Amino acid sequence: MIVQLSLRGLALSRGGRRLFDGLSLELRAGEACALTGPNGVGKTSLLRAVAGLAAIEAGEIAFGEADPHQARSEGLHFQGWQDGLKPARTAREELGFWSRWHRAGEGALPHAVEALALGPLLDLEIRKLSAGQRRRVALARLFAAPRPLWLLDEPLSPLDAAWRARFGELMASHLASGGLVLAAVHDPLPVAAKALELG
Amino acid sequence: MSRLAALLARETALAWGRGGGPLVSVGFYAGVTTLMPLAIGPEAQRLAAVAAGVAWVALALASLLSLDRLFERDYEDGALDLLSLSSTPLELTCAAKCLGQWLATGAPLALAAPVAAAALGARLELAPLVFACAVLGGLAFAFTGGIGAALSLGARRGGLLTAVIVLPLFVSPVIFGGGALEAAASGIPWQAGFALLAAYATAALALGPFAMAAACRNALS
Numbered sequence: 464m465i466v467q468l469s470l471r472g473l474a475l476s477r478g479g480r481r482l483f484d485g486l487s488l489e490l491r492a493g494e495a496c497a498l499t500g501p502n503g504v505g506k507t508s509l510l511r512a513v514a515g516l517a518a519i520e521a522g523e524i525a526f527g528e529a530d531p532h533q534a535r536s537e538g539l540h541f542q543g544w545q546d547g548l549k550p551a552r553t554a555r556e557e558l559g560f561w562s563r564w565h566r567a568g569e570g571a572l573p574h575a576v577e578a579l580a581l582g583p584l585l586d587l588e589i590r591k592l593s594a595g596q597r598r599r600v601a602l603a604r605l606f607a608a609p610r611p612l613w614l615l616d617e618p619l620s621p622l623d624a625a626w627r628a629r630f631g632e633l634m635a636s637h638l639a640s641g642g643l644v645l646a647a648v649h650d651p652l653p654v655a656a657k658a659l660e661l662g
Numbered sequence: 663m664s665r666l667a668a669l670l671a672r673e674t675a676l677a678w679g680r681g682g683g684p685l686v687s688v689g690f691y692a693g694v695t696t697l698m699p700l701a702i703g704p705e706a707q708r709l710a711a712v713a714a715g716v717a718w719v720a721l722a723l724a725s726l727l728s729l730d731r732l733f734e735r736d737y738e739d740g741a742l743d744l745l746s747l748s749s750t751p752l753e754l755t756c757a758a759k760c761l762g763q764w765l766a767t768g769a770p771l772a773l774a775a776p777v778a779a780a781a782l783g784a785r786l787e788l789a790p791l792v793f794a795c796a797v798l799g800g801l802a803f804a805f806t807g808g809i810g811a812a813l814s815l816g817a818r819r820g821g822l823l824t825a826v827i828v829l830p831l832f833v834s835p836v837i838f839g840g841g842a843l844e845a846a847a848s849g850i851p852w853q854a855g856f857a858l859l860a861a862y863a864t865a866a867l868a869l870g871p872f873a874m875a876a877a878c879r880n881a882l883s
Contacts, residue, residue, distance in 0.1 A: 516743055517883050536749035545740030551679050556672075563668035564748070604744075 465538040465611040466492045467527035468513070468643055474521040475508050482508055484521065488659055492611070495634065495644035497652045500661035506647035507544065509661070510614045513645065514541040526612070539612040544620075546601035550590035554581060554600045557589060558607065565608030575606035578633060594621035602630065605637075613637065615646040619653075627653055665750055666758050673762025676735075677728065684770035687724050691771055694720040695778040706783050713782035714792055714843035717775050721796055722832050724771055725803035729828070730821035732763055732811040733874075737881060746882060756874035757867070760808040768800030784847065791846050795839040795859060802863040805870035806831040812877035835862050 467490065474484035482505030490496050498506045511517040513524055515535040526534035548557050558581075562572045576582055579599045589597060598621045605613060613634075619627050631653025634644060638654060646652055677683060698716045699709055736742040746752050775796035776789035784792070810828035814820040842855030 511743075514743075514747055516747070533749070535747060539747075541743060541747055543740040543743055545738075547736075547739055547741035547744050549676060549735070549739070549741070552675070556675070560668055560672045561744070564665055564744070566665065 465526045465534050469525045472522035476520050477508050490643050492641040493638050495656035497656045498647040504662035540605050540610050541614045544616045546597050548589045555585040561604050562607040567608040572607045575603040578606050579603050611642050613644045669758045673759045674765045677763045677766035687727050687767040688774050691724040710783035713784035714779050715840050717779040729807040730824040737815050752875040753871040757871040760804045764804040772796035798859050798863040799835050799839045802835045802866045805866035809873045812874040815881035
């Protein structure tokens with residue numbers, strides 16, 4: 464559905480402070496973009512603005528020909544710096560809920576569980592998982608309900624080297640099937656990506 | 663529909679576990695109604711006169727417990743971002759959250775209310791009315807309480823703020839329900855108060871979700 468993400472002349476403020484203005488970016492199907500820049504420069508705010516969670520001051524965010532509201536509600540995954548998982552629930556309960564919430568098809572969840580090797584973790588409470596394991600459970604949402612545009616905020620930070628590489632492969636296959644990735648990162652993305660430096 | 667059903671199941675399970683859920687609410691409720699005879703004296707006649715009213719006010723207070731966490735946890739851990747990024751309107755999402763809160767705490771309290779009233783000496787014939795008032799009142803408390811919970815998102819000591827915002831909104835249902843129970847206890851027509859309580863609950867169910875969704879959007883942006 465989403466084949467293109469265009470930011471034109473974007474200006475964002477946070478708490479009365481102008482973060483940046485005149486920001487432009489073109490991202491097409493199959494492309495990834497790594498957002499970099501020092502802490503507090505507005506990487507998270509930019510991702511939230513693209514998701515429609517934060518208001519923009521000036522400029523335009525377009526999703527190709529797609530209706531912005533529909534693109535945001537059905538065409539993108541937003542993985543914030545938090546995992547959005549409840550500590551007292553098991554990974555199975557949380558993934559089950561989120562895949563129903565994202566209207567995942569039958570059989571999509573087992574595929575996601577397999578892709579991220581979550582089988583042994585499914586019956587553990589989220590609070591008992593390590594930060595990296597928790598992130599893998601959170602990232603499973605991306606695979607349980609396939610959507611073209613991924614907005615990722617430091618997706619790799621809690622993952623170990625092996626899982627960073629594995630997630631790189633998964634990201635590459637998402638891009639190969641026409642996906643788009645916009646990720647705020649401090650370390651290089653494990654796939655070929657455009658670079659956009661803020662600040 | 664399956665999306666809202668999934669959300670309702672999740673919310674009920676979360677509210678059930680949140681701060682002890684129904685056990686703590688019902689325990690708190692039992693505690694308050696037990697303290698009353700200790701404070702106003704054990705004479706059966708005096709107690710019986712205030713029994714239904716005391717059971718009713720204690721219910722309003724017990725409804726405040728765990729209310730502050732209704733949106734706060736989803737807000738803090740980022741789940742509210744994902745819930746609001748959906749083709750399901752945030753208003754319906756908020757309504758499902760409140761309904762889950764009511765199923766986990768309001769419904770057990772509604773079952774406990776006639777028992778508490780009877781224990782304080784209210785006549786047994788009043789039990790159905792106490793139960794009906796507790797069901798309607800509990801829904802009104804959950805949906806107006808949700809407004810306070812959403813408005814206090816992101817505030818430090820949000821729990822206290824929630825109570826301060828919500829208690830004035832509880833005034834009308836407490837008056838209407840208390841009036842109906844008082845009238846029934848003294849044998850005069852109670853239907854007017856009960857109808858007003860039902861009207862208040864309906865208004866809270868209909869309008870509360872819009873206020874909650876607006877407050878959530880404001881907190882997220």
